Amino acid sequence: MCGILNPTSGKCIIDNKVPYKDRKEYVKNIGVVFGQRSQLWWDVPPDDSFYLLRDIYKVPNKEFEDTREMLIEALDLGQIIKIPTRQLSLGQRMRCEIAGSLLHNPKILFLDEPTIGLDAVSKIAVRKFIKEINEKKGTTVILTTHDMQDIEALTNRIILIGKGRKLYDGSLSDIRKKYSPKFIMSAQYEFTKKKINIPNVDVVEQNEQRAVLKFNSNIIKVQEVIGYLAKQVNIMDIQIESSPIEEVIAKMYTDMKIE
Amino acid sequence: MLLYLKSMLMHIKCDIEYKVSFILTVIASALSSLLAIIGSLILLKSFGSIDGYTVSEILLTTGIALFGHVTTEMFGRGLDHFHKQVKNGLLDRLLTRPRNITLQVLCSEFEIGKIGRLVDAIVILLYAIFTVNVDWNFYKVFVLLLMICGSIILFFSILLLKASFSFWTIEGMEFMNIISDGGREVSSYPISIYEKWFANIFTYIIPFGCVNYFPLLYLLDKGNVPIWYGLTPIVTIIFMLISSGVWKIGLKQYASTGS
Structure with a gap:
């Protein structure tokens, strides 16, 4: 695309010009x-x-x-x-x-x-x-x-190419939804002995002041989780992480059997 | 042309960033060729003449060969080092700019340090011109200029040919140095002093003889040669056309493989 190489096959037109010709x-x-x-x-x-x-x-x-x-x-x-x-x-x-x-x-x-x-x-x-x-x-x-x-x-928009084929065209958050709907939420709250219990959410760990929750955003939305949580404990701080983008892309490639 | 001048200034600016090194390079380059010539002068003094040529006559050919060689080394260093530029990717960089590649390669290096040898060449040439036994007239001065130009063109073409080979292989570049450095040595003397087959190579294949020998015969009135002998340096233009043809082919095929 910089005009240095000639393509082995096919054509490349940028800005109405053929880079390797003009x-x-x-x-x-x-x-x-x-x-x-x-x-x-x-x-x-x-x-x-x-x-x-x-x-x-x-x-x-x-x-x-x-x-x-x-x-x-x-x-x-x-x-x-x-x-x-x-x-x-x-x-x-x-x-x-x-x-x-x-x-x-x-x-x-x-x-x-x-x-x-x-x-x-x-x-x-x-x-x-x-x-x-x-x-x-x-x-x-x-x-x-x-x-x-x-x-x-x-x-904003991602076009994923693998082995010369277009694999995906869409936004980054769409990829997330599709391939990595898992979210991890860690919450800190005022001292309580109550057990947290939210439908469709895994409680990974919990003590009197802190809990780590895992859930799938296709099944239960983030705000719903927060809603449930707020009813059960007095939230002081919340952090939400989605899985790192590297993992998402790597997962996409394995899913599509390209590697 | 303006671009070339500005690049030259830039190179000089870079060189004088390291002042001591710069001064030493100039002195060293002046001494190296001077010593070699003093060496052969001492030999000449004891022989009196070689194959009927006096010291001044030999110095005239030496001066012309050295002048052609050193100017191309100074201004065409980029071509001399072109194989390195292919290897380290500078050529790719040049290809992304809207300028002629040959011009850019020439702009890429400039050896101001060679100025020491250039001064040597000019001194030798001037000394020879004023001491040699020639009745200078308008045509003979023209022949002399033609010889100098021919020498520059010839060395430049060899350099271009050497650079062209980098498109196919970046090894064995030393072989081409045999032709350019060796050519300088060979053409420092009238080629009639060599064996016939050797002289033939340097007349018909690489036309050093046309630059230094035939016109010299005319200038010195040796062996009643016809007047057109003075014009033989023009032959170098053919050599240049061939080498620039090879250069262009190389450039084209580089673009198509990009390796």
Whole structure:
């Protein structure tokens, strides 16, 4: 999709162009961040790289300055843009990489593992920024990731592909409902010796102040469980967890016999 | 072109980040070729001449060969290291940019450190031009320029050919260095001093003879050669067309396999 490879079979049309045929025309409108292959010059500050990228993509000066300002602000690069790239941390560098790939205002942004190996602050900053450019500028973002939390944070609709077939198309919460309707609720309440008893809910463990409940949301709804619970004890705190998205996806693949 | 200049400036900026290393590289590169030439000069002094050629005449061919070799090494370093770029994925990066690939490869590296050898080459060339026994006229100056251009074109084509092979294999690159470095050595002397079969290879297959030998015969009025002998460096253009053809084929087939 970046115009590097030719397909073995089939066709690929993006933005009315065939990437591997009209390479030069096509790549004008895309930005690419490869996790391991930097586009920043190692020994000079990222800002210098940005200006060279401006020349490579032939971005008009005015437009370039605007985008640059916007990116510096959005990705919080003000402090680091004048420091040689080799002295930046991985997270700082990734933020600069992403800025670098957006200087020419591409319609589509490809990110290859943008959050891999990042510290928590940078990870969240990167996610937030991806959401932001998508909403504000309408940039399409295509990313690969092994981090399911990325997916959870960024996408509404999921299309699952396995062995060249489309397996699933729908929202994340629908997948949850279908493949992992199990919820775990832990509740803390005022001291009581009463046993909790709710129909269709397993009480995994219980003592005088705390209980862990397990239930299937297809059979009994979350608010019903809370309703029952509130009648029996005085609730102080409640936490509800659904099974982690990794498990959901893994389960889907096994269910569909792909692995 | 502007892009190339700006990339060059960037490389220089990167190089002088490490000042001591930079200065040492320049000195070392100047010394290395100077020492080699001083070595052969000492030999020449004791022989007086080789195969009827005086010291100045030999230095003229040496200067032309060295000048062509060092300029292509300096400006075409990207091609020289192209096999590394294929291996580490830089080529993929270049393919995602809306610019000519050859230009980008040339922009990717620039060795300012070679400036030491470039100065050597210019000094030798100037010394030879002013001491050699030639009645310079307009046509002869033109022939000299043609020889210098031919030398650059020829070394550049060899480099391009070497780079092209990286599309098929990234091993055995040293073999091509035999042709470029070896070619420089061979063409540092008039090829008539070599065995016939050896001279033939460097005349008909890799046309060093057309750059350094035939035009030299004309310049020096040796053996009453016809006036068109001075124009033989033009042959290098054919060599360049062939190697750039191979380069283009390689680029095409890389895109289709992407391996």
